[in-house]
Amino acid sequence: MKQVVIATKNKGKAKDFEALFNPFGYEVVTMFEVAPDLEIEETGTTFEENAILKAETLANLLGKIVIADDSGLAIDALNGEPGVYSARYAGDHDDEANMVKVLANMKNVQEEERTARFCCALAIAGPNMETKTVFGTCEGIIAHEKKGTNGFGYDPIFYVPALEKHMAELSGEEKGAISHRGNAIRKLALQLAELLK
Ligand SMILES: O=c1nc[nH]c2c1ncn2[C@H]1C[C@H](O)[C@@H](COP(=O)(O)OP(=O)(O)OP(=O)(O)O)O1
Numbered sequence: 545m546k547q548v549v550i551a552t553k554n555k556g557k558a559k560d561f562e563a564l565f566n567p568f569g570y571e572v573v574t575m576f577e578v579a580p581d582l583e584i585e586e587t588g589t590t591f592e593e594n595a596i597l598k599a600e601t602l603a604n605l606l607g608k609i610v611i612a613d614d615s616g617l618a619i620d621a622l623n624g625e626p627g628v629y630s631a632r633y634a635g636d637h638d639d640e641a642n643m644v645k646v647l648a649n650m651k652n653v654q655e656e657e658r659t660a661r662f663c664c665a666l667a668i669a670g671p672n673m674e675t676k677t678v679f680g681t682c683e684g685i686i687a688h689e690k691k692g693t694n695g696f697g698y699d700p701i702f703y704v705p706a707l708e709k710h711m712a713e714l715s716g717e718e719k720g721a722i723s724h725r726g727n728a729i730r731k732l733a734l735q736l737a738e739l740l741k
Pocket residue numbers: 551552553554557586613614615616617630631632642662695696697698699711723725
């Protein structure tokens with residue numbers, strides 16, 4: 545099977561990418577397989593900067609084409625927080641604690657003010673090519689409680705009005721069709737077949 549290397553150590557994210565790539569005959573390979581001890585510090589202040597950092601670091605190490613994803617949740621009532629710091633919002637990469645913190649900060653926010661979006665910057669880097677980035681978003685509403693067990697991160701508290709479901713109630717395929725990650729990948733689609741051949 546053809547392979548696509550993703551510079552991630554997030555198993556939920558890797559599953560999202562599998563739903564997006566497997567139908568096209570690509571196996572998803574992550575840092576767990578190719579560089580389990582590599583720690584990439586996310587020092588950027590934008591999603592794009594961090595995606596480029598992750599993609600270029602792993603591409604340089606492996607000498608092959610790598611895709612990286614830096615993503616997060618931007619909540620309007622919290623001035624775009626947690627944003628680039630989504631993974632570290634409540635401390636150290638704890639999805640459960642991050643959701644508790646969002647729900648607490650949104651406690652007194654009225655329905656119409658609960659708008660938010662997931663954002664995803666993808667970077668693709670490799671030998672003898674200029675690093676490219678694309679950006680995708682997915683609009684939704686911060687719910688008052690968690691619902692659903694699929695997905696990862698903030699999916700249980702993110703309500704998707706168009707589908708009348710929380711993101712964590714969607715299958716991988718359903719999520720990919722409307723997600724920030726899916727929307728970003730679709731912007732790369734034309735180049736991907738050429739780059740990953
Ligand atoms: O579809 C999503 N559904 C729910 N939550 C999501 C999603 N997409 C990003 N998020 C949240 C999870 C994490 O709190 C942060 C990503 O942080 P981000 O640094 O990009 O990923 P990460 O550190 O988990 O893994 P890695 O850097 O190894 O790819 O935004």
